[in-house]
Amino acid sequence: MSLRQRRLSKAEGRLNLNLLSQTQNRLKDHNMSSARRHWLDAMLKIKTLEDPWEKFHLEELKVESAIRYRYNALKKKWSEDLVQVKMEDVSFNHGAMRQCFRLKKLSNFTHSDDWKHAQNYVAKRYFEDVSRDVYFEDVKLQMDTKLWGEEYNRHNPPKKVDIFQMYILEFHKRAEKPIYHLEHFIEGDYTKYNSNSGYVDEHLRLTPQAFSHFTFERSGHQLIVVDIQGVGDLYTDPQIHTADGIEYGDGNLGPKGMALFFHSHCCNSICHGLNLSPFDLYLSERRNLVNPTSIMAMSPLTQVRGNEEMVICASPLEQHDLTNLLARSKSSHSSSNSTDDESMSIGSPLNLLRSPRIRFTSESETSMTEEEEKLAFAEIIGKRHRPSCVIKEKDICHLNMNSEDSVLGQIHHEMAKYHEIGRFLLTPDCPIDWDSALFHEKHAAELGVLEALITMARLYLGLPRDVLTECPQEVDIDKGLTYMTLAAENGDRDSMLHLAKAFETGNCLGTCRSKCWTTSMFWYNQAIQSIENDNTGAYDSTMHSPLHQLLAAQAHMFLVGGFGIEKDPQRAGDLYTEAADAATESMNGRMACKYYTLAEEAWAECEDE
Template sequence: MAAQPSLHELENQLDAAFQRIQDVYGYASAVQALGRLLSAVPPAASSPKADVPKAKAVPAPIQVPKPKLPVQEEQTPDSLDVSPSPSPRVDLDDKRPFKVGSLGGLSGSLKWKKAIEVATKVTDPWAGRNLHLLPMEHVMRYRYNSRTRQWVTDDVLVKVESRPFAAGAMRECFAMKKLSTFTTNVYHDWKKAQNCVAKRYKKPVERGMYFTDVLVQMDAKLMGEEYNATQPPKQVDIMQASIVECSDRPGTPLYALEQLMEGDYVKYNSNSGFVMSDDLLRHTPQAFSHFTWVWSKGQRICVDIQGVGDLYTDPQIHTLDGEGYGEGNLGARGMALFFRTHECNALCARLHLKPFDRCATDVHVQGYTSASASSVASGTFSRTQLRQTSLLSRLAQLRLGARKPADPATRQALLDKLKDVPAEEGPEAVVHLEVARVYAEVVLLPETRPAEDPEESLKGALFHLYFAASLGSVVALAIVARMHSGVEPEGTAWAHLTKTALKKGELVVHPEVALRAATLAAERGVAGAAAAVAHAYEGCQGLGDGILEEAQPSVAVKWWRTALDSFAKLEEVRAEEARELEGGGADSLQSCPSFADSNVAGTMDEEQALSPSVQRVSPARHMSSNITDVSGEMLGGVVTATLPPLLTGPSKKWVRRQRFTAEDEAAGLAGGAPTRYEALASLGKLLLEGGEGLEPDLEGAAEALNEAAELATEAGKGKLAQRYYELAAQAEC
């Protein structure tokens, strides 16, 4: 028979549990938890013959029928009140909080008495609102499970105020008390019911927005659980969120529901890149955001971290492709705004999180963002004041001669950057490109970020653009190829960046870099880049002008064949997109290969869903699609759509968009936009004539030239088609 633990061991366990709750949820929550424990199991009198006091048996709960709403039950609420008389309020902000471990010199019974004394002094912060006097409502609650990807519904009882006690820019908050229908002995004790905050949008919105908000918060909660599994020094938690539907009210309004959070509310980072950096103790929120990006393999990041201590609420999740999670999802741009101001701390190093490569401009911006963004948020500085402050600081730098002369990257340094480039671009490359885009926009429109220096932003844009190219970003490679071939990029911000960098001496054109970048883009399937490279090797023209000493027919043939294959695949992608647009675009939101297991899906018929003996469980819906299409079915407890796994790759739509952007940039290169018949004709001529390292291939030449002639005829190019037919006949002789 196992030995019973000693009283001292039990006291240590109680002490550890109390400290654990205090560290995670705060001192007030720890005391309340202890108070609930003591009220349920009162301690027995201590005995010298027993190490462990015996507790009274707790009666088994009885089943309570589904509650109704008779008015007479609410007419005499005081008769149902079994709570103790109000006690003096305890100052929870006392600098000397009660700790079980601080009573080490007291006996076990005295510790219990002290714990009971403190617990009973904790009062309801909403006691003065008299919520227990309000009418009771029977509502349906929707809860979301991020691991099973399912919605679960149940019935709860609430009492909610009719007027908001707080409001933000978009939502207003109402005080609420909540009881579960499974409660027994506290069924009518509303003074002991859970305090909650019910949130509602000020303006009418689609009902799906409420479900999206909960999905964001619960997926963030799952990320918090994964973070805690790494055993960090301080764990985090995201508030449990749900939705309640007031079916007895006109219009069956929805509320987002959270437990009341007590304490000092702090915003640690924001959706727009603000990162609190002046508090050395606040490493956890920044490391948590960084962790979510690494954990999701760069597909997600949880930001907008705010709350009390390390209990967070109202976070935002950015996805790489920008799909899902509502309008607050800024996609790769949101990730870029975080990482350009995030400096890895000791906790990031402890978690072995790879630092994001940054430059001096990022460090300067980190100072701007941490100070000025918080000032703007609090209303202490105006936009004009920020602009003036920034201008004064720049003038001071000029007077002190702090500005360094232009130091553009050398040709060899850039070629070295493009030496070992990954075969496939990853999320890190995409984020670097977005950081570069943010800086390029500052150079184009400085007034959009008045606290930032456009000249510093110029350097930052070039740094991150080159870094994105070195990580295999096909868009970055195409832009770099255009910049160093003397052709302005297609995008307005990139074009202005190129002109400004050339004017300021920050950019020197290196044709070798242009050819190398175009070759890398061609190897990654960019058809226009392959055509431009083939054009260069065919006759030492375009990208090869001044670099290649003589034509290389064998290399040119290789790249023309690559270009033709890439153009054919590009046409297939465009045709697929056209078919999806005709069919409503349903397939465009499907993800690329997933990093997680298959999704959980299923349906229930309406009779099953509404049966009181069956727990209503509904498969969730992908929030990147329009949830309002099924919101009516949700109200009946049934959702017929499915939700893919949390850790999925970017959508096909986003991948296509990246491909099309790279093709648009590559088309501006010399020889980068041939028609198919022109590419076939060039290939046919090379195969017909042969050259150094290339044996003539008359059969291949005739085939390519005949196809080129047919396509030219279809395009109305009769004379050109005739010329191709003549060359084909020459090859067939």
Template sequence: MVVVDRTVSESSDDIDIRPLELEDLRRRVDESDDECPSPPVNGSNRFFSVVYRSGLQKRKEQPLSRKFIARLAWKNAFMKVKELADPWKKFHLDAYKTEKACRHRYNALRKTWVTDEVVVKMEDHSFNRGAMRECFRMKKLSNFSKDDWKRAHNYVAKRYMDTSTPREIYFEDVKLQMDAKLWGEEYNRHNPPKKVDIFQMAVLEMVEREGSPLYHLEHFIEGQYVKYNSNSGFVRCEALRMTPQAFSHFTFERSGHELIVVDIQGVGDLYTDPQIHTSHGDNYGDGNLGTRGMALFLHSHRCNSICESLGLTPFDLAPSELESCKKNFQMSCQTMVRGTEEIVVSPSEEQKEHIQDYIRLRSLSSGYHSGDEKSRNRLDSIGSMDSLECDDRGLSESDDSVVDSARRERRYLQLPRIRHDSMAVDSGTDTETREKDLNQFKDMVRRKARPSHVLGEIEHRKQLELLEEHRNKTGGSALGQIHLDLAKYHELNRFVEESETYDHDAALYHVRQAANCGCLEAIRTMAQLHLCLQHDILPDLELDDSTCDPEIGFDHMLMAAEANDRAAMIYISTAFETGIGLPESREKDWEKAVYWIDKVINTHTGDEDGNFDGTMNDPQYQLVARQASMYLTGGHNLTKDPNKAGELFSWAAELATEAMKGKLASKYFMQAEEAWAECEE
């Protein structure tokens, strides 16, 4: 049977299809394209087999070919790395003296130290130095090789140039970096487009040298060293990256505003020497600027696509601040999100049912997603090999400043770099215990995570008030303090040139946001602004008639009084007593005036911010005398009580005597006698 050649346009019903024979199984692969073999030839007669073509198509789509390409990429990368020579060979470190040293490593999860003995060779003179430390080239002998310095790894030993630096500083620096490394692992667990890592760092104690000097020990990584942001708000524009900024933003939200990892610098996404700001400003050295450091970063940070894919929320900025920074921060960034990132705020069904154990805002604000819209892949272990199959949608050239050739080969695989996790230093910890500790840390940060915007903070505080009956309504908000710090930075002209005037609207905006978050100092300032009173923050700022609202001012003052601010209590009591400063919607109420005076007298502790105002302008004997006068007269919802008035006047006289106010004490004693006389009548 002869098969006639047909064109593609002819009907498939006219094609004569016969069963496959042995000759049909013989494949002739064209040398120019090993992925697309040419159809088999039977003598001089060509045939077209639909079954054969469909089989070829299936073989093309099989994962085997993708794995094969991946293996070739790995092999190519390995051969290139193998050909690389030791970059420090010319420095002849093997000729230096062999020394024994103690290495102190820190377990960030268990808060413990592990010490072992190592053998090293170190240069006598530093090859580089910074503002505080100098660096030495060093080789460390591997524990798996004996006197084979050719296999020794390259390290950098750093020490403080100031010889008076306390030894504890070295250990504090290691704790800082390893804690930051732990947050890097938590960031990677959410499957971002580019995973990050932070140098494994240790303290090296040279026990054979006089005084046992200390060094910081880090692996040497060859490449271009770039500083992406600083601990004071700097963001590098020349080598703009999305990953470092998203990582810092992630740590702020995931820690529940308790800390933020900044000062991101290093080679690619391998970072070193970070800094951590905490909400209380404790620990982590002098570089910890507390909420002031957080404020500087959040003011300069603009959320990018990675922040959005992780469900991070933008920090609230004034319209004028957003307008002043129209530059698109993603123009020179190449990282592309895959859509498989695990968002930060995504409570499970069990967590949703137990709001007492898992308080989470389900905000309507844009950028703060619930995570129910689409499924997301989850990383069960940090630093594990996810898959050998590649995902073309998740690949981009790179957003790194420098990417070596081996990494470009590896980009086909979408695999994380092999890392030492934060618990790898403790060899005595079994796998089950390590996983348990890691899960506890994940659960802890999952419960703490809160959004960066004020709306989320307000809702969070409302939830807490429902759960805790006697919880303070003000104070304790790191986000509120951050907004207040930004207002103070504006007042100090931090964000303008020396000859320019600071942005009053932006400063007022941040004071208002701080007040919304329950910051007592901001609440008091907003009350003073609307009531046209003297204020310490933004003293040159006054509200015009269109924005000044006595109702808002009095409400803020009342809120401050409820937070045990003594000055606010006295203002509220005076307003209810005299009507001065009372808005039109309220009337004199001596019952409330007596209540607030009594609260002032009986308050002997600080307010909810921890401050105590002795109110020297309103001494206690005057406050008691005011109460006595209102009880003696009666009215405005207060029942007249001459006996109560006499007792209060007598007490005021005793207080005046203690204050060395003899004439005033005599006056109060006389008024007490008059009140009791009126009682007898």
């Protein structure tokens, strides 16, 4: 750069500083919002800060043309443009999965070739060869999270949040056409506030945990944003758990991940201020949330499906005066600071004080109908809002006449299973907290989770079960049959058969029920219908109580009569014949012969009459 150019650059800088200072004073005089004043303060700092990468002389590197892909979370569309960049060949830091490269990019809105003043970026690339789709899914996840951050800010929390902008950068002129994640560089102390598998540290901040809780309720339990990490309230590389466990990569642990978060989350003042309802925990679990000395410190690293880390409980909450934290921010950032594979740490705690919060235009802000789109999104999301507590969820399920798909119930069921395998033990030698496990399984059953209903039924009846196999519980036939009935009504065939046989024989009916062949006949018919629905009537060699046995049981009741069933030998003969045909189809010739004989005997009684 010539001497004249340097002088003009300095003069332009002084002019910009003067204009910004004057503008800031005018806005303060007019009692503008706190967020606006913070923004102007940040702009002043930008102009006064030196380039932290000046000593690396990136401006001396060769210029490369690259394709930049940007994702619009509102429109669910991708756009692309050409950019001019200079990037180092050797990474300056790395984590477990990705390596980082310093990069400068010229603005597409200027025609200057002043690389010394070009913006700083961090380009990240996976060590291992991964599909291009992985890079694009990562961007989609982060930009979807940014949209949820804007929805969170719309509810005026004490401290606004922002998600770093992320792009895809493809060097299309290189032979291998490599692609990178591209993020704005910002100095600061990188912190991980929670993980995707239950790690929560509420000693540090209240906002990240409240943000995660908010996304769960505001999405109607369809997702939760976790793995909150970044500089202050500028977050990067989040993870989303969804109700169906689909999309957003292997870090999406589904309801299991949601259970891990809520077991370690203690609602704080921001949660209360946003009217978020506390997740139901047992007394001992709530006690552990405020007793950090008994909790083992676990790794906060992101985990993938099948390899989740041990959960820890939340630590006591810090105390802050939140009245002065009303700075609204919608900026988009990226951090190069990390201690794991998500970002790379190079800053110090003091860097955050020096580094401004630079605002970069969000990809959801490029449309002329942006505000209408955001309002429409907020309206849709507002209709899906569901509390985190069971009592309110039960009311919603009752109104909708549909509880079997309750995500909240699935979360409680997963939490019960985690207790059973010792996932939440404070120390390895602690006994299983069966009271907490039973607490969550009961809640799951109340919300219509079929597996939980079956577990509670067999638990109270003293029968073998797949979940809570060692959980101690006194036998209570009445409660067990109540749960068994609910399971049968929700389509469990084994429960239908248990009820049919119990009402047929009169065994194990407790004090509230008595032998009733009419009820038995009903459940046998339901079980037969379930066979026809699931197997189109075909024989299955692995089937428990095959069709011919059920038909024969009904035939016997019509042949004998009683307990609400009128004797009908003709109907009995017909059912025995159907049973014989079913046995023949299942290649059980011996039983087929038996049923044909019984059919003839039943019809003989009709002739005698």
